[in-house]
Amino acid sequence: MPEGTQKPLRANGQTPQESALLKRLREERNAHVKGGxxxxxxxxxxxxxxxxxxxxxxxxxTRLIFETATVNADGEVLRIDDxxxxxxxxxxIDYCLDVAGKPLSEGVIKExxxxxxxxTSDAALDWFAVGGYKRVPNEVGxxxxxxxxxxxxxxxxxxxxxxxxxxxELRDLLAFHVDFERIHPFQDGNGRVGRLVLLxxxxxxxxxxxIIADDMRWYYNRGIAQWGHEDGYLTDTILAAQDRVVAWLDxxxxxxxx
Numbered sequence: 001m002p003e004g005t006q007k008p009l010r011a012n013g014q015t016p017q018e019s020a021l022l023k024r025l026r027e028e029r030n031a032h033v034k035g036g037x038x039x040x041x042x043x044x045x046x047x048x049x050x051x052x053x054x055x056x057x058x059x060x061x062t063r064l065i066f067e068t069a070t071v072n073a074d075g076e077v078l079r080i081d082d083x084x085x086x087x088x089x090x091x092x093i094d095y096c097l098d099v100a101g102k103p104l105s106e107g108v109i110k111e112x113x114x115x116x117x118x119x120t121s122d123a124a125l126d127w128f129a130v131g132g133y134k135r136v137p138n139e140v141g142x143x144x145x146x147x148x149x150x151x152x153x154x155x156x157x158x159x160x161x162x163x164x165x166x167x168x169e170l171r172d173l174l175a176f177h178v179d180f181e182r183i184h185p186f187q188d189g190n191g192r193v194g195r196l197v198l199l200x201x202x203x204x205x206x207x208x209x210x211i212i213a214d215d216m217r218w219y220y221n222r223g224i225a226q227w228g229h230e231d232g233y234l235t236d237t238i239l240a241a242q243d244r245v246v247a248w249l250d251x252x253x254x255x256x257x258x
Contacts, residue, residue: 145184210241
């Protein structure tokens with residue numbers, strides 16, 4: 001589709017029909033089902049996304065926090081923020097299920113950040129804007145990001161280009177994800193918020209959401225860095241991440257489509 005072409009709207013302007021996966025996730029969440037796909041999504045997504053950003057908690061410790069709201073340190077020293085952000089990430093996923101069918105907005109994106117970073121040591125810093133855009137310049141992977149004063153304008157422009165009310169294909173979601181990470185609108189937590197947005201939009205479009213495993217981190221970061229030059233790097237990584245989720249959906253007998 002040529003750049004600037006209006007993407008087709010959904011019939012009658014309606015949001016997409018709730019997918020079988022989204023329906024099951026909501027049902028299991030509301031019924032407090034243990035050992036189902038909701039349980040697996042919470043633990044696997046939270047562990048991998050946090051671990052990619054430096055969390056030292058193990059998969060078993062992450063699972064224990066979700067299941068019992070406790071953690072077994074087993075003689076090791078744990079960082080409080082790792083525990084707090086793990087519990088917060090569970091709430092982010094629940095929020096994602098609540099807003100999955102709604103158009104993406106700055107308010108939704110900021111709420112992901114607020115939920116993720118509330119009650120952390122960062123939240124006590126005067127200059128750290130929990131649920132708000134960054135106030136101090138930052139960089140990612142040694143690359144410059146958008147200056148704080150330019151972030152509001154950049155985010156509004158990004159959402160206009162994406163058009164939250166239109167239908168989207170996987171490439172649209174990845175292009176948004178890359179632009180978001182390059183803007184890096186928050187002081188910290190951009191990677192996790194970006195992946196939560198990718199989860200939300202995948203569920204909205206009825207796609208199999210990618211859960212990017214920690215051992216895929218190098219390929220994922222390379223894909224973001226090379227997007228615009230070699231888009232296949234990120235696309236192939238995300239397709240591999242989807243394949244992992246497809247195996248779960250087949251196991252739990254949940255219909256799905258790419």
